[in-house]
Amino acid sequence: MKRLLGLLIAxxxxxxxxxxxAKDYQVTGPVVDVKDDQIIVKKGNxxxxxxxxxDTKAGGEIKKGDRVTIKYKMIATSVESKTKAxxxxxxxxxxxxxxxxxxxxxxxxxxxxxxxxxxxxxTK
Numbered sequence: 408m409k410r411l412l413g414l415l416i417a418x419x420x421x422x423x424x425x426x427x428x429a430k431d432y433q434v435t436g437p438v439v440d441v442k443d444d445q446i447i448v449k450k451g452n453x454x455x456x457x458x459x460x461x462d463t464k465a466g467g468e469i470k471k472g473d474r475v476t477i478k479y480k481m482i483a484t485s486v487e488s489k490t491k492a493x494x495x496x497x498x499x500x501x502x503x504x505x506x507x508x509x510x511x512x513x514x515x516x517x518x519x520x521x522x523x524x525x526x527x528x529x530t531k
Contacts, residue, residue, distance in 0.1 A: 429480040438473045448477060 434455050439447040446469065448455045457477050469475060 429482045431478055431480060433476055433478045435476040436474065438469060438471055438475055441469050441471060446475070446477060448475060 434448055434450050434457065436448040436450045436455070439449050439454055441447075444460065445456055445458050448457065455477075457479055
């Protein structure tokens with residue numbers, strides 16, 4: 408039992424650690440511009456702007472024109488949902504209300520027609 412519990416804890420730890428690590432990417436090309444907070448590298452026809460901070464490791468001074476390989480990670484800083492579930496439900500409710508109004512109108516017309524037939528029958 409202790410062995411099974413230990414295995415489960417180890418598996419959970421390994422799984423959570425692997426999920427926490429972001430995938431590594433890299434871009435290689437000549438440096439177009441260098442600033443304190445970013446490096447711009449030309450890759451093909453595009454300029455790649457890679458942000459950097461004080462913790463970014465650099466092997467020496469980076470200058471314009473140097474050919475570099477930058478390793479980076481993509482990590483989400485925020486996520487905003489664009490689905491509007493409540494807005495989707497409203498048209499359904501409006502459609503039901505509209506259908507009910509149409510039914511009431513049809514019932515009212517049918518009732519009026521019955522009244523007319525009764526009135527015609529009395530006059531004959």
